[in-house]
Amino acid sequence: MSAEIDAATGTRSTRPTAKRRPFDWRHNPGFGPFTLLVMLFLYTPLAVLVIYAFNANRMVTIWGGFSVKWFGAVANNGDIRHAAYISLLVGVLATICSTVIAIAAALGFERGGWFNGRSTAVGLVTMPLVVPEIVTAITTLIFFSAIGFHDGVLNLVIAHTVFCIPFAMLPIQARLSAVGNSYEEAARDLYGGEWRIFLRITLPLMVPGIMAGAILAFVTSLDDFLISFMVSSAGTTTLPVYVYGMMRLGVTPEVNAISAILLVVSAALALVAFVISRPREAAKAVAADTPQIAATS
Amino acid sequence: MKFRPVFWLLLPAVAVIFVFMAIPMLISLAYSFLTADTYGGVTSPPSVAAYVQLLFDQDFDGSLIFMPDYIWIIVRSVYLAVFTTVLSLAVGFPVAWYIVCQSPNRRKVLLTLVTLPFWINTLIRTYCWILILRDEGLINNFLKWTGIIHHPLPLLYNQGAILLGLVYTFLPFMVLPIYATLERLDPRLIEAAYDLYATRVQLFRRVVWPLTRPGVAAGVVLVFAPALGAFLQPDLLGGGKQLLIGSLIEMQFTSSRNWPFGAALATLVTLAVVVALAWQSRRSKPVEARV
Numbered sequence: 001m002s003a004e005i006d007a008a009t010g011t012r013s014t015r016p017t018a019k020r021r022p023f024d025w026r027h028n029p030g031f032g033p034f035t036l037l038v039m040l041f042l043y044t045p046l047a048v049l050v051i052y053a054f055n056a057n058r059m060v061t062i063w064g065g066f067s068v069k070w071f072g073a074v075a076n077n078g079d080i081r082h083a084a085y086i087s088l089l090v091g092v093l094a095t096i097c098s099t100v101i102a103i104a105a106a107l108g109f110e111r112g113g114w115f116n117g118r119s120t121a122v123g124l125v126t127m128p129l130v131v132p133e134i135v136t137a138i139t140t141l142i143f144f145s146a147i148g149f150h151d152g153v154l155n156l157v158i159a160h161t162v163f164c165i166p167f168a169m170l171p172i173q174a175r176l177s178a179v180g181n182s183y184e185e186a187a188r189d190l191y192g193g194e195w196r197i198f199l200r201i202t203l204p205l206m207v208p209g210i211m212a213g214a215i216l217a218f219v220t221s222l223d224d225f226l227i228s229f230m231v232s233s234a235g236t237t238t239l240p241v242y243v244y245g246m247m248r249l250g251v252t253p254e255v256n257a258i259s260a261i262l263l264v265v266s267a268a269l270a271l272v273a274f275v276i277s278r279p280r281e282a283a284k285a286v287a288a289d290t291p292q293i294a295a296t297s
Numbered sequence: 298m299k300f301r302p303v304f305w306l307l308l309p310a311v312a313v314i315f316v317f318m319a320i321p322m323l324i325s326l327a328y329s330f331l332t333a334d335t336y337g338g339v340t341s342p343p344s345v346a347a348y349v350q351l352l353f354d355q356d357f358d359g360s361l362i363f364m365p366d367y368i369w370i371i372v373r374s375v376y377l378a379v380f381t382t383v384l385s386l387a388v389g390f391p392v393a394w395y396i397v398c399q400s401p402n403r404r405k406v407l408l409t410l411v412t413l414p415f416w417i418n419t420l421i422r423t424y425c426w427i428l429i430l431r432d433e434g435l436i437n438n439f440l441k442w443t444g445i446i447h448h449p450l451p452l453l454y455n456q457g458a459i460l461l462g463l464v465y466t467f468l469p470f471m472v473l474p475i476y477a478t479l480e481r482l483d484p485r486l487i488e489a490a491y492d493l494y495a496t497r498v499q500l501f502r503r504v505v506w507p508l509t510r511p512g513v514a515a516g517v518v519l520v521f522a523p524a525l526g527a528f529l530q531p532d533l534l535g536g537g538k539q540l541l542i543g544s545l546i547e548m549q550f551t552s553s554r555n556w557p558f559g560a561a562l563a564t565l566v567t568l569a570v571v572v573a574l575a576w577q578s579r580r581s582k583p584v585e586a587r588v
Contacts, residue, residue, distance in 0.1 A: 031395040035407070038392050041465070042414050045425035048435060052428060060428065062438070105310035112304030125310050127318055130518070130570065132526025134543045135325075135563045136318065138550055142328055142560065143321035162317045165310055216416070223418040226528055230550065240420050247424060247533065251431065259421045270416035274409050 046263060053253075053260035060251050070257035080258060083242035090153060090228075090238060091221040094160035095168075099214045101161070102168035103206065106213075109169075110176040111184075111202075128163040136163060137230040144231065152236030159231050160221045168217035171277045175209025176202075212277035219269045222262075322567065329560035339556050347561035367545070371565070374542040377456065378524040381463040382471075385520045386513065388464070389471035393512075396472075397479040408476065415469045423462050423533045430458055430534070454536030462530035470519035478512030479505075514580035522570045542566060 053071070057064025074080055105125055112118075128136065140159045149155065183205065187197045225240040232241055239262065246255045329347050331339040351371075354364035396407045414422060429435045432449040440446045452458060482505065490504045506513075528543035535541070542562060549559025 028391075028394065028398065031391050031398075035392050035395040038388060038468075039410060042411070042468070045422065045429060045465070046414070046417070048428055049421070049425045059433070062433075101309045101313060104306035104308075108304045108307035108310075112307065115304050118304075121307050121311050124314050124319065125307070127314055130522055130574065131318070131322075132523050132543070132566055132570065134526040134528050134546050135322070135567055135570075138546060138559060138563050139321035139325040140317070141550060142325050142556070143317065146324050146328075158317060162314055165314060169310070219416050223416065225418065225420045230547070240418055244420055247420075247427075251427060255424070256428075259424055263417050263421050266417045266421075267413060270413055271409070274412070278405065 046267075049256060049263060050260045053256040055253065055256070058253060060253055060256060070253040071261070073254050074257045074261070077254070080239070080242060083237050083239045086153065086156075086232075086236050087222055087239040090156045090160055091218050093157045094164050094221045095214050095218040097157065097161040098164035098217045099168045099210065102165050102172055102213055102217070103210060105165070106169050106172035106176055106206075106209070107202070110173055111181060125169065126166050129166050133226045137227045140227060141230045150233065152233045155231050155233075156228060156236060156238065159227050160224060163224070163227065164217035164220050167220045168213035171212035171216060171273070172206060172209040175206055175212075175277065179205045208276050212273040215269050215273040215276070219266050219273070222269075223266055325560045326564055329557050329564050331557050333555045333557050344557075347555075347557035350555075350558050351561070370540050370545055371542055373456075373539070374525055375569075377460060377463065377541065378521050378527075380460055381467060381524040382517050382521045384460070384464050385468050385471040386516065389468055389516065390475055390513075393472050393475040393479055396476055397482075408473075411469050411472050419466055419529055420533075422466060423529050426458065426462055426465065426534060427453065430461075453534060454538055456535070456539055458534040459531050459539055459541070462534040463524050463527055466527075466530060467520040467524055470523075471516040474512040474515035474519065475509060476512075478509045482508050510580055514577040518570075518573045518577045521573055525569055526566045 056067030353361035437449040
């Protein structure tokens with residue numbers, strides 16, 4: 001950082017008589033290529049994994065031609081199918097629970113105004129984002145063991161619901177804040193009942209945020225390894241936990257194939273959530289909603 | 298204005314996270330002061346054995362011998378987390394700056410590109426590096442093919458690999474908060490400083506840096522906290538040879554079956570995060586630019 005600035009200063013001071021270029025703080029030579037390098041750093045490993053998942057060779061990193069046979073091997077593996085089923089089951093249930101809770105919480109934070117303990121509530125609800133995963137994982141394990149609660153899938157659903165709440169809440173909250181509350185105020189001026197305002201104005205306006213939040217909660221649940229690893233029991237292995245077990249045994253083409261599938265599914269879902277929750281899209285949606293709101297009120 | 302008790306809607310979220318996260322952390326704290334049961338779990342007599350174990354090892358005759366092994370694991374975890382944070386800051390700040398300087402549409406694309414890896418499974422993202430770094434990995438194969446080396450370089454299973462994995466995983470956490478504060482920075486302040494003959498270094502040190510401090514502080518905490526307790530990167534890229542505190546905690550609950558010791562270590566990690574958060578909230582107070 002400072003080296004580039006020094007260099008820039010150096011050039012300027014050595015040519016005091018040169019015409020002073022109009023200053024532009026946006027112009028930082030080197031930052032563009034640097035960012036490109038960082039993007040390559042972020043995406044090359046992912047590309048390598050996906051490409052090598054199509055490698056026909058049993059030797060993982062020696063290219064032996066294009067093949068989809070390892071995906072077939074993954075599809076025929078009963079244990080993987082069972083783990084995928086558990087992951088989907090837990091993911092769907094945790095998504096439903098966390099999204100419902102998150103909708104309420106987002107409304108409370110965005111429309112509840114100021115009240116005593118608001119910042120404490122914010123801190124508590126966003127706690128899963130800050131506490132290291134290992135701490136969440138073992139404290140959850142200790143908790144379930146302390147209360148003597150061992151129902152594999154239900155344990156996982158509860159644990160996943162807890163850490164999915166902030167991920168589901170943030171896009172909903174962003175959407176509520178972007179839309180503002182003028183529509184609700186207008187409806188209130190027109191003597192709309194609170195419940196009716198919620199059902200006919202607030203809820204429809206929240207839909208893109210809710211969808212994005214639900215998708216992100218699902219991705220978060222699908223991606224979790226450490227918490228499931230500590231909490232799950234023999235019959236309730238989730239897909240990442242199973243894949244971790246495969247990785248421990250060695251680098252094999254099947255691991256590449258199942259990892260590539262997980263990678264592409266997560267990335268695709270996250271992209272969908274981003275597109276839905278984009279502010280520009282939100283603004284367009286509000287504009288499109290306006291005549292309907294006018295008609296209903 | 299009419300009384301709208303909307304904030305009661307927070308109750309489910311607050312209750313769920315309080316019951317299933319805050320209370321478990323308190324139980325874990327309590328467990329760290331109990332005695333280990335032989336088959337996992339804890340038994341009743343309260344003890345500080347777990348914390349004593351951090352520094353001392355009990356000999357056969359019951360006497361305590363100073364054992365710095367665990368201290369070294371903690372020290373190693375802390376410096377790798379600090380290193381990860383510093384590297385992420387050094388890499389993330391120029392990236393965030395570059396993104397802010399783009400047109401709104403390009404900003405969105407670049408931000409999405411930076412954020413997207415965060416949503417991909419950490420396990421999978423860490424595994425990618427095994428394919429690249431291992432003895433039969435891409436780098437070694439390439440170097441052997443070109444004839445530069447004849448024996449594979451030991452790229453995997455060392456601290457460098459762990460550090461690489463940690464930076465790779467947590468970099469988005471640094472870029473995003475810094476971007477958020479840079480975006481809100483008033484460009485007129487920079488122009489004013491420039492008009493007052495500030496050099497680029499002065500401009501950065503006295504205008505940009507103080508104003509982006511809250512974002513940097515948030516990024517530092519968001520990278521440091523998970524890096525300190527990281528499990529997957531040291532486990533997969535360190536090959537179990539470079540034990541860090543995250544793996545040590547995991548071991549206490551699986552193979553070693555010493556729950557109080559694991560809980561004590563988790564308490565230490567939590568304490569470190571609380572300290573980092575306190576530091577952050579002090580740093581993120583609005584700062585007047587000393588222009």
